[in-house]
Amino acid sequence: MTVVADTMHLPFVSSTPNxxxxxxxxxxxxxxxxxxxxDNALIVLSEMIANAVSHGVPDEHGxxxxxxxxxxxxxxxxxxxxxQCDSLVPVPxxxxxxxxxxxxxxxxxxxxxSLDVADGTRIRAKISLS
Numbered sequence: 001m002t003v004v005a006d007t008m009h010l011p012f013v014s015s016t017p018n019x020x021x022x023x024x025x026x027x028x029x030x031x032x033x034x035x036x037x038x039d040n041a042l043i044v045l046s047e048m049i050a051n052a053v054s055h056g057v058p059d060e061h062g063x064x065x066x067x068x069x070x071x072x073x074x075x076x077x078x079x080x081x082x083x084q085c086d087s088l089v090p091v092p093x094x095x096x097x098x099x100x101x102x103x104x105x106x107x108x109x110x111x112x113x114s115l116d117v118a119d120g121t122r123i124r125a126k127i128s129l130s
Contacts (some may be wrong), residue, residue: 003007005094005102007027007065007066007067007078008020008023008065008066008067009059009061009063009064009066010057010063010064011061011063011064012052012056012057012058012059012063012064012068013026014116016049016053016064016066016087017045017049017053019048020041020045020046020049020066021045021046022040024045024068024077024085025038026043026096027044027066027068028041028075031070033041033070033075033129034129036126037127037128039073041068041075041127042078042111042126043064043109044077044105044106044109044110044125044127045068045077045101046124047105047106048077048079048102048106048123048125049066049079050102051066051079051102051123052064052079052080052081052083052121052123055080055083055085056081056083056085056120056121057081057082057083057084058081059081059082059120060082060083062102063098064079064080064081065078065079065080066078066079066080067080068107070129073129073130074111074126074127074129075094075127075128075129076124076125076126076130077110077124077125077126077127078122078123078124078125079122079123080120080121080123081121081123082120082121083120083121084117084120085115085117085121086117087125109127110125110126110127111126111127111128112125112126113125113126
């Protein structure tokens with residue numbers, strides 16, 4: 001079964017994670033997804049967007065693309081910006097660090113994540129619904 005929410009283009013600003021989290025929470029609640037999965041998904045999406053805003057580049061309209069889908073037994077999240085990135089590697093947690101934990105958090109909460117740099121930077125994460 002696949003249920004797809006509309007892919008949206010949101011402003012390349014620090015408040016975008018709040019907007020996206022609200023929309024994702026509504027989508028997941030309507031689709032009766034377990035609350036633990038919802039919590040994890042909101043954290044992962046926030047980290048993906050925060051990384052794009054911190055390290056990426058907006059498109060020509062000052063936007064980024066955000067989307068999600070329920071496919072089989074997984075929630076698939078996606079965030080794309082117009083920047084070019086060679087690679088992304090999670091760094092070990094450092095309790096004293098004020099930043100740099102995003103990919104480590106994504107790696108901990110998602111079943112899998114990937115990077116596509118064919119046209120800008122597109123990060124995808126997959127979270128199990130079971």
